[in-house]
Amino acid sequence: MPHTTPPRPSDPEPPATPTAPTDLGLVDGLAQLSFAIHAALGKVAAGHDLSIVQLRMFGVLRDREPGMQELARHLGLDKSSATGLVDRAERRGLVRRSPSPHDRRSVQVALTEQGHQLAREATVEAGQHIHALAAHLTDEQRAQLSLLASAALAGPAPS
Amino acid sequence: MPHTTPPRPSDPEPPATPTAPTDLGLVDGLAQLSFAIHAALGKVAAGHDLSIVQLRMFGVLRDREPGMQELARHLGLDKSSATGLVDRAERRGLVRRSPSPHDRRSVQVALTEQGHQLAREATVEAGQHIHALAAHLTDEQRAQLSLLASAALAGPAPS
């Protein structure tokens, strides 16, 4: 587990040498990039009084109206965890449970209009933050990075 | 509520068209890659009955013997959060608190030998997992990805 100290807002010392692109290596580079992105998404979420998990749930619900079990599966959680997640969002009027027309045991989870609005805003902000991370790369570098990230994800990865 | 992170005004190219297709690739690609890496690190941590945060703490303690406040700062946490973190690790014999020789208010947090052993193992495993994510890229692509990730991180930390 690489160290990956996240960006500290209180860091007193500005970088003395601005442009010294040291290669951290694949593992450390990706790990640190991952934490940087995670931190950025956390800020976006916090700006709307949400957690990262809530934000991911909103991402899932943008395109779907899943049942609780399916929602949990999308997020990699147990169904009981999804219950609380949806409870808290529902209390704030961001999502809604509706009875499924086909199965009386099941519910359909959907974003409310307010939830959709928030999801749209957060999507834009997340894009800005992530884009800012790559702001000083050239256009070509950004394109390459985008391509390589997609390529890595496309592979038969998981262990 | 006190979210004072406005979008970077220095962004040179605001999206002229409503739906900027070029950026969506970058943003989604990096976001998903970030989650994939996070998940991989989570598996490594879980394999040792640790959380990702504990794993990061171990990374910090590999090179340092910080005080509680400094440890918290490295992890981006409040000092009160670090108390519990260290408590739980100490109960398992993985870290140790020692009185600071210079400041009687302060303690020094250090890995025990068992903690060091675990940190070494986890480092190796994390490397393997991240490598597996990029296993089907060519050597050149991996090198590029490594370089681009480092370059992105080297830049002026945004937001």
Added chain:
DNA sequence: TATTGTTATACTCTATAACTATA
């Protein structure tokens, strides 16, 4: 007065197990 660390409190997130109501 300021700083270091802990405690008290409250909340989110998470899983396991047990429960209900369907199927």
Added chain:
DNA sequence: TATAGTTATAGAGTATAACAATA
């Protein structure tokens, strides 16, 4: 029996506020 969802419970992780000891 099997599945969908909830509840009960327990624990980690987090922050804020208040506190004690020390600087």
